[in-house]
Amino acid sequence: MDAWVWWLIAAVGLGIPLVLTAMPEFGMFAVGAVAGAIVAALGGGIVAQVLVFVVVSVALVSVVRVVAARHRGDGPQFSSxxxxxxxxxxxxxxxxxxxxxxxxxxxxxxxxxxxxxxxxxxxxxxxxxxxxxxxxxxxxx
Missing domain, CATH: 2.40.50.140 (Nucleic acid-binding proteins)
Known part of the structure; x- marks a missing residue:
């Protein structure tokens, strides 16, 4: 089986806990696995595939955490x-x-x-x- 297929299987495998636990980090890792599959389909080596997976996953987690932290404290505070x-x-x-x-x-x-x-x-x-x-x-x- 080609490497890109394994990456897609990993993406689906990471998508399952995303749906079951509602933890967005799994979704970001799944997107990283899809990026790894794209690199594999384009003929990149295993080092390039893993590097793209790690970079995309870490970048997504970092960006989403910053955005979430910014929005967590914002918004109108309603008293009741x-x-x-x-x-x-x-x-x-x-x-x-x-x-x-x-x-x-x-x-x-x-x-x-x-x-x-x-x-x-x-x-x-x-x-x-x-x-x-x-x-x-x-x-x-």
Whole structure:
């Protein structure tokens, strides 16, 4: 059997774990094996075939890792749950002070609230900023 056929068999063999495990590295090695098959079909020696396989595989893995690392941290960061409420504005419905017991309207819902600074108090109608959510209580300032 010709060497290029062995390279194609290797490419298919590397493609199977790619499909089963979803590890893209196997796909890149399979592309390297196809490159080795092309070199073999063009009459290149075994050293050239292996060298092309290694260079193409390593180049693909390197490029994809750099691109993946760049995109991993990018993109919009969406907050949900109580994390989405931090930094929002609320309207005081019942007097809010450091001891708690007050109420605010936050994101269309009524929340119990307390002031971040225990010496501060907020009267009904005032707008406040939500600093954090402590259990079911909005901490405001």
């Amino acid at each position: 749950g109580i994390d989405a409420l931090r930094g929002r504005r609320a309207v005081v419905l019942e007097r809010v002070d450091g001891g708690g017991g007050g109420r605010v309207k936050l994101a269309g819902e009524i929340w119990s609230a307390r002031a971040l600074d225990e010496t501060q108090s907020f009267e009904p109608g005032q707008q406040v900023d939500v600093v954090e959510i402590d259990g079911a209580t909005a901490v405001v300032m």
